[in-house]
Amino acid sequence: MSLDTDGTSRTRRPQMEDVARMAGVSRATVSRALSGHPAINEDTRQRIREIARRLNYTVNVGAKNLRQGTNQTIGFVIPYESTVRQAVSDPFFLSMLGSVADALTDRGFEMLVSRVDASEIDQVASAVESGRASGVILVGQWHQHAQLNHLAKRGVPLVVWGGQLRKQAYATVGSENELGGYLAARHLLERGARHVAFFGDLRLPEVGLRYQGYLRAHAEAGRKVLKRLQINVPFAAELAKTAIDSYLSTRPRLDAICAASDLLAMIAIQSLGATGVRVPEDVAVVGYDDVPFAASFNPPLTTVSQQIALAGVELVSALLEIIGGGRAQNRTLPTSLIIRQSA
Amino acid sequence: MSLDTDGTSRTRRPQMEDVARMAGVSRATVSRALSGHPAINEDTRQRIREIARRLNYTVNVGAKNLRQGTNQTIGFVIPYESTVRQAVSDPFFLSMLGSVADALTDRGFEMLVSRVDASEIDQVASAVESGRASGVILVGQWHQHAQLNHLAKRGVPLVVWGGQLRKQAYATVGSENELGGYLAARHLLERGARHVAFFGDLRLPEVGLRYQGYLRAHAEAGRKVLKRLQINVPFAAELAKTAIDSYLSTRPRLDAICAASDLLAMIAIQSLGATGVRVPEDVAVVGYDDVPFAASFNPPLTTVSQQIALAGVELVSALLEIIGGGRAQNRTLPTSLIIRQSA
DNA sequence: GTGAAAGCGCTAACAG
DNA sequence: CTGTTAGCGCTTTCAC
Numbered sequence: 001m002s003l004d005t006d007g008t009s010r011t012r013r014p015q016m017e018d019v020a021r022m023a024g025v026s027r028a029t030v031s032r033a034l035s036g037h038p039a040i041n042e043d044t045r046q047r048i049r050e051i052a053r054r055l056n057y058t059v060n061v062g063a064k065n066l067r068q069g070t071n072q073t074i075g076f077v078i079p080y081e082s083t084v085r086q087a088v089s090d091p092f093f094l095s096m097l098g099s100v101a102d103a104l105t106d107r108g109f110e111m112l113v114s115r116v117d118a119s120e121i122d123q124v125a126s127a128v129e130s131g132r133a134s135g136v137i138l139v140g141q142w143h144q145h146a147q148l149n150h151l152a153k154r155g156v157p158l159v160v161w162g163g164q165l166r167k168q169a170y171a172t173v174g175s176e177n178e179l180g181g182y183l184a185a186r187h188l189l190e191r192g193a194r195h196v197a198f199f200g201d202l203r204l205p206e207v208g209l210r211y212q213g214y215l216r217a218h219a220e221a222g223r224k225v226l227k228r229l230q231i232n233v234p235f236a237a238e239l240a241k242t243a244i245d246s247y248l249s250t251r252p253r254l255d256a257i258c259a260a261s262d263l264l265a266m267i268a269i270q271s272l273g274a275t276g277v278r279v280p281e282d283v284a285v286v287g288y289d290d291v292p293f294a295a296s297f298n299p300p301l302t303t304v305s306q307q308i309a310l311a312g313v314e315l316v317s318a319l320l321e322i323i324g325g326g327r328a329q330n331r332t333l334p335t336s337l338i339i340r341q342s343a
Numbered sequence: 344m345s346l347d348t349d350g351t352s353r354t355r356r357p358q359m360e361d362v363a364r365m366a367g368v369s370r371a372t373v374s375r376a377l378s379g380h381p382a383i384n385e386d387t388r389q390r391i392r393e394i395a396r397r398l399n400y401t402v403n404v405g406a407k408n409l410r411q412g413t414n415q416t417i418g419f420v421i422p423y424e425s426t427v428r429q430a431v432s433d434p435f436f437l438s439m440l441g442s443v444a445d446a447l448t449d450r451g452f453e454m455l456v457s458r459v460d461a462s463e464i465d466q467v468a469s470a471v472e473s474g475r476a477s478g479v480i481l482v483g484q485w486h487q488h489a490q491l492n493h494l495a496k497r498g499v500p501l502v503v504w505g506g507q508l509r510k511q512a513y514a515t516v517g518s519e520n521e522l523g524g525y526l527a528a529r530h531l532l533e534r535g536a537r538h539v540a541f542f543g544d545l546r547l548p549e550v551g552l553r554y555q556g557y558l559r560a561h562a563e564a565g566r567k568v569l570k571r572l573q574i575n576v577p578f579a580a581e582l583a584k585t586a587i588d589s590y591l592s593t594r595p596r597l598d599a600i601c602a603a604s605d606l607l608a609m610i611a612i613q614s615l616g617a618t619g620v621r622v623p624e625d626v627a628v629v630g631y632d633d634v635p636f637a638a639s640f641n642p643p644l645t646t647v648s649q650q651i652a653l654a655g656v657e658l659v660s661a662l663l664e665i666i667g668g669g670r671a672q673n674r675t676l677p678t679s680l681i682i683r684q685s686a
Numbered sequence: 687g688t689g690a691a692a693g694c695g696c697t698a699a700c701a702g
Numbered sequence: 703c704t705g706t707t708a709g710c711g712c713t714t715t716c717a718c
Contacts, residue, residue: 384688
């Protein structure tokens with residue numbers, strides 16, 4: 001092995017041929033030995049494995065994929081608004097990424113992460129069409145129902161985390177958004193809240209459904225819903241903070257907030273605190289997602305659980321079903337209200 | 344195009360040959376046209392591009408990589424303690440992932456994410472040795488200095504986010520940890536704190552360096568450091584919460600805390616709050632990292648900035664330098680204390 | 687300016 | 703049980 005002066009090895013990567021030569025067998029035998037083919041002598045296999053190990057030899061996955069016409073990688077797409085050039089920051093989103101990564105690892109898949117501009121959602125297809133991935137997981141539907149349908153019809157295996165809509169050609173995994181919104185609002189109303197604001201972007205299917213639940217809770221309680229209490233707040237942290245600060249600075253009359261995400265709830269609580277309003281005494285706040293960190297917030301967040309750990313498992317198994325040629329069911333994860341101290 | 348009853352296309356993916364046939368040229372010409380080779384008629388190129396677009400044809404990246412012997416993907420490794428089977432949850436960690444993803448996207452690279460068991464760090468090499476990635480970015484050194492050196496010497500292009508140690512064969516990017524610890528501790532001492540606890544796992548190089556800074560600040564102020572105030576707290580959320588709760592439940596005598604991460608600071612603040620201790624009035628807390636969310640915490644976190652957005656850019660450019668055959672410098676990002684309200 | 691042909695590193699018939 | 707051979711989809715000399 002040739003070494004540079006700095007001790008770094010610059011030898012070309014070993015390949016199957018090298019292992020074969022050292023073992024005195026053919027490439028085919030090495031291939032079989034390494035992949036656990038049954039028709040190989042156990043002794044031979046051991047010997048070959050050992051040689052491969054000594055050489056730090058690993059099968060070239062690209063060549064293997066090419067030959068087999070398959071691959072074991074899944075694309076995970078991060079939406080991204082080019083207009084604001086924002087970094088990923090919502091803890092829910094990142095937790096989902098972690099959850100999916102775990103689930104994929106368990107099933108022997110790798111994860112290829114890419115950011116795509118929300119307005120060029122067609123790019124999602126490229127990971128699959130260029131053969132880099134067998135399918136794609138998308139977290140967040142944005143406003144792109146039609147394009148997603150188009151992608152799915154084009155034959156791109158696709159699973160989306162989000163709200164379930166009519167006439168979907170793609171599979172979704174999501175939680176019971178309407179119920180979640182309902183539980184949150186009902187809890188607040190039961191606690192005696194009279195003016196419950198709703199923070200979130202209604203154009204997003206998931207948020208829209210949660211708002212429906214919020215309306216239902218009000219109807220059931222025989223309470224009127226005030227238009228002025230529905231505030232359009234984007235999910236992105238910086239934008240959200242601006243929107244919330246500016247809204248709250250008008251000192252609106254409210255005693256409770258339903259937020260469409262824990263991040264929004266936390267921002268709201270902090271913003272309220274800055275102006276001397278106490279949570280939950282003066283204003284009660286319910287979040288959404290139950291991010292790992294919600295329990296450690298100050299005050300600990302009352303929130304609607306999204307079962308993030310389970311979400312990854314379900315997204316992955318739905319996708320693998322589709323890839324396997326099946327027709328994946330939409331899956332809905334159970335939702336519940338986690339009562340802590342913010343409401 | 345053959346369509347199933349559900350309207351999903353089941354046609355085999357088009358390949359270069361198909362485009363060539365439709366354009367009445369050879370594969371070679373299509374390849375050149377698509378890759379922008381100059382020796383192709385502009386008309387021909389347009390025509391070919393158009394056909395490719397119509398067919399949703401995209402070059403098969405695996406085949407291309409195999410032929411060219413290169414690839415445009417980088418591995419991002421998530422450390423993972425199999426003993427606790429923990430999901431990724433530290434917001435700092437996830438923010439770094441986002442930051443690296445952004446930087447890679449900008450430079451035309453893709454990111455392959457994999458989790459590897461902290462005790463089998465050798466696996467980090469496999470992404471490179473199997474040809475899936477050209478190099479690897481690792482966030483967090485864990486306790487594995489020797490193995491990392493070994494990997495680098497084996498020829499795996501490797502950049503690590505973390506503290507810089509003596510005799511490193513691998514490149515690091517990190518912030519001025521000693522200075523960060525110093526600034527945090529000095530700030531607390533200047534505010535009149537007399538018993539400053541330090542929360543963090545000293546076995547991690549970065550944390551060790553921060554502790555050095557903490558010691559220096561005490562020395563400068565002529566203050567003794569109490570052994571009982573140095574608490575080993577792991578970074579993982581659940582474990583950390585347990586450790587912190589159990590420590591604080593002993594009602595130790597302290598009036599300030601230097602935490603090794605924002606997550607730890609937040610957990611500490613929440614834990615203190617639960618027992619009626621106010622922050623910063625009774626106990627002042629300084630975090631570390633300045634995660635996007637620190638400003639929105641309640642109270643807004645005083646913390647040491649790690650310049651996460653810049654970190655991704657630097658990690659990526661260091662790695663690409665190494666891959667390009669260069670010998671990357673270690674890079675240190677400037678550190679500063681961000682004073683908000685928790686201290 | 688374009689085509690023919692070789693080959694990247696591997697696996698899987700098919701033979702023996 | 704093991705070897706021979708063809709070829710996965712692409713790029714790139716080398717000719718013309």
